[in-house]
Amino acid sequence: MNVILRSSREEAVVRDQRLPLFTSGSPKSFAGPCFIIDQGAMPTVGSVLTSPDDAASVQVVSKFYWAEDSEDLPSIESCWVRILKDFHADSLALPWTVAKQGYALAWVTLSDKGYVGAREDQAGPLIAELVGGDLSVALVQGYLIPDDPRRLRSLLVGLALEQQFDLVLTTGGTGVGPRDITPETTLSVIEKRLPGMETAMLQTALLKTAHAVISRAVVGTLGQSLIINLPGSPKAVRENLGALLPALRHTLAKLQGDQSDCAQVC
């Protein structure tokens, strides 16, 4: 896939700098430096856009809508891009290639204690480490939120349908505590439930602890995202995720429309 891309200014940009990228021409109410897609669709998060001479590349890290000042103008579909290497931005509109070389992973830690800073979150970063050790991951983003069903619901929908992360893994809040709401909130947004993955986690966890029966972790799909609940402790994250890692690549391929014969890979 290609997009016709230009910069609003001719200027040097540096690695790790973040700039907005707008569709539908230049926004009327944004004066700073930005990139503009003159032709082509907004790329998904994790995608890398590369200039024709290979000198410039940027990665899409999150999407948003830019609200114009005028009530008569619609908001503009936009995203933030991270500069991957220093280059001189050019105002000439050129065809850049768009490629995604790995999955976009979001982890969500549900922890009242973590959210108020009373405990360091180790479970979320561990998810990134474990998935990254097994699959090619192009982009990781983490979220630390309290055990609040409305916040979780809107985050799950946003990550799966707006941002289009391939994998959305939650940790915490799967038990029976008064504020444990992760499974029912996940059930309220998923489209296809995957009881096989839930069973695989339970079977594995029962070999480690009888307390595994307390977790109500849910797995399911929303759009082209796979949403997985994991318990809160880093030990449980490691044990339960280990049961699913071997099946993730094939699950995502099928979820995202792979038509190939399963017998080739099973």
Ligand SMILES: Nc1ncnc2c1ncn2[C@@H]1O[C@H](COP(=O)(O)OP(=O)(O)OP(=O)(O)O)[C@@H](O)[C@H]1O
């Ligand atoms: N995100 C986390 N990072 C590190 N350790 C954690 C995390 N979540 C849980 N644990 C560990 O697992 C144990 C049990 O987890 P559980 O989610 O039941 O804790 P909690 O304190 O009730 O959760 P909350 O943070 O929502 O109040 C905790 O006492 C802690 O040792």
Ligand SMILES: Nc1nc2c(c(=O)[nH]1)N[C@H]1C(S)=C(S)[C@@H](COP(=O)(O)O)O[C@H]1N2
């Ligand atoms: N694999 C595994 N699963 C596990 C555990 C564990 O140590 N290992 N702990 C259990 C415990 S003690 C609880 S209370 C539930 C729910 O944990 P959560 O509320 O932090 O999600 O997960 C269970 N699942």
